[in-house]
Amino acid sequence: MDRPIRVVIAKLGLDGHDRGAKIIARALRDAGMEVIYTGLRQTPENIVEIAIQEDADAIGLSSLSGAHNHLFPKVPERLREKGAEDILVFGGGVIPEKDIAPLKEAGIAAIFTPGTTTTSVIEFIRENVGR
Amino acid sequence: MDQISAIKSGDKRAAAKLISMLENNNPKAAELLQRCAAPSVRAKVIGITGAPGAGKSTLTDQLTKNLLKNHKKIGIIAVDPSSPISGGAFLGDRIRMSDLNSQPDVFIRSMATRGALGGISKAVSGAIRVMELFGADYIFIETVGIGQSEIDVAGLSDIVVLVVVPGMGDDIQAEKAGILEVSDIIVVNKADHEDTNRTIQQLKSMMGLRMKLHPEEPVGEDSEIEIVSTIATTGFGLADLLEAIDARQIREQAGGLTGSSEKRLRAELLDLIYKKVESEFMDFDEKTLSLSISVVNILEERSNPFLETERLLEEFMKWRSTTC
Numbered sequence: 001m002d003r004p005i006r007v008v009i010a011k012l013g014l015d016g017h018d019r020g021a022k023i024i025a026r027a028l029r030d031a032g033m034e035v036i037y038t039g040l041r042q043t044p045e046n047i048v049e050i051a052i053q054e055d056a057d058a059i060g061l062s063s064l065s066g067a068h069n070h071l072f073p074k075v076p077e078r079l080r081e082k083g084a085e086d087i088l089v090f091g092g093g094v095i096p097e098k099d100i101a102p103l104k105e106a107g108i109a110a111i112f113t114p115g116t117t118t119t120s121v122i123e124f125i126r127e128n129v130g131r
Numbered sequence: 132m133d134q135i136s137a138i139k140s141g142d143k144r145a146a147a148k149l150i151s152m153l154e155n156n157n158p159k160a161a162e163l164l165q166r167c168a169a170p171s172v173r174a175k176v177i178g179i180t181g182a183p184g185a186g187k188s189t190l191t192d193q194l195t196k197n198l199l200k201n202h203k204k205i206g207i208i209a210v211d212p213s214s215p216i217s218g219g220a221f222l223g224d225r226i227r228m229s230d231l232n233s234q235p236d237v238f239i240r241s242m243a244t245r246g247a248l249g250g251i252s253k254a255v256s257g258a259i260r261v262m263e264l265f266g267a268d269y270i271f272i273e274t275v276g277i278g279q280s281e282i283d284v285a286g287l288s289d290i291v292v293l294v295v296v297p298g299m300g301d302d303i304q305a306e307k308a309g310i311l312e313v314s315d316i317i318v319v320n321k322a323d324h325e326d327t328n329r330t331i332q333q334l335k336s337m338m339g340l341r342m343k344l345h346p347e348e349p350v351g352e353d354s355e356i357e358i359v360s361t362i363a364t365t366g367f368g369l370a371d372l373l374e375a376i377d378a379r380q381i382r383e384q385a386g387g388l389t390g391s392s393e394k395r396l397r398a399e400l401l402d403l404i405y406k407k408v409e410s411e412f413m414d415f416d417e418k419t420l421s422l423s424i425s426v427v428n429i430l431e432e433r434s435n436p437f438l439e440t441e442r443l444l445e446e447f448m449k450w451r452s453t454t455c
Contacts, residue, residue, distance in 0.1 A: 032219045036222045
């Protein structure tokens with residue numbers, strides 16, 4: 001059935017830099033998706049709870065503070081605990097090359113670093129949401 | 132466990148999935164809901180409407196926190212507009228309700244209007260049913276907030292709360308919107324603003340004028356719209372607002388209760404009928420391509436839209452009586 005893809009865009013932890021998250025949110029909206037924007041300072045538990053209540057197809061995490069290795073993996077972990085591991089998780093922000101492989105290992109389906117075009121994020125979501 | 136039992140036992144994922152099915156016009160959703168008996172106790176549905184930035188989300192957040200203290204279960208339906216160009220939407224009401232995200236007794240659902248006018252989404256009445264199955268005692272419907280097309284919420288709510296802020300727009304704006312006529316309680320939020328008293332006075336004089344123009348309407352307590360001033364960010368006036376909501380509720384119950392429940396059921400039934408007719412008509416069109424034939428007829432100037440409407444309806448009724 002043709003229906004808008006629903007994506008939660010979230011900022012984890014104490015990171016207050018939300019410009020990137022807002023740009024992605026806007027781009028996804030313009031691509032016909034319904035974006036649920038959580039606002040700042042969310043915990044992994046909160047983000048998973050939001051994604052469940054909103055019946056989201058995907059969660060996008062944004063980090064510019066360097067805490068991604070610590071915070072990102074907790075989201076897929078929590079999704080598994082809640083039996084909601086079918087929800088796609090992707091991340092973006094200032095993330096060093098060497099961190100990408102372990103994050104993918106931990107269940108983050110893709111990491112988008114500075115310079116990524118919004119088109120490639122949109123395409124990735126369209127191709128990978130489970131439906 | 133089936134989906135309905137799961138929702139009744141408090142499974143938020145099952146509830147969220149059913150709301151999505153309703154939003155996507157999945158016929159299975161109606162089938163599921165048909166099979167469950169009507170809940171004996173219906174939730175109190177409170178519509179929250181008002182201009183963007185008036186403080187609807189923050190007020191909903193504060194009201195919910197207050198009700199949680201009394202061990203109530205709360206459902207929140209927050210509607211934001213879909214882009215008419217892309218069909219996408221930016222749903223941002225949760226930003227102001229961050230503390231409620233992980234509350235076990237709160238279920239929040241953001242909804243895009245998906246082309247519906249009137250300030251709410253077409254799936255809201257279904258979502259109310261789902262939240263009632265989930266066990267919600269109170270359901271808040273937060274409208275889009277464009278300000279001048281928000282009256283659809285009135286049909287689905289027991290109580291409509293209009294949120295205004297001092298110094299924003301004059302009294303004519305509110306009069307134009309028609310929203311004053313369907314409001315039960317007016318909240319003057321951000322009441323630490325210097326224009327607060329003036330705004331309250333303007334609202335009062337507008338309501339006084341209404342009474343003079345419509346003397347046949349009941350006077351006294353029943354017709355009175357309560358005005359409450361609040362500062363949602365600090366919680367100031369919230370107790371007064373809750374009291375006003377309860378008082379309204381008690382007054383209605385004393386009056387035989389039927390008023391708002393009847394109104395809600397009427398709106399819900401009409402809504403379901405529209406949806407059903409629309410989807411059946413689409414089926415009919417898919418099988419017969421009648422709409423395209425009509426369009427060609429009109430384009431080639433053999434007919435006009437008014438004639439074609441009659442013809443289409445006749446054909447549709449015939450088709451329906453043979454297939455159903």
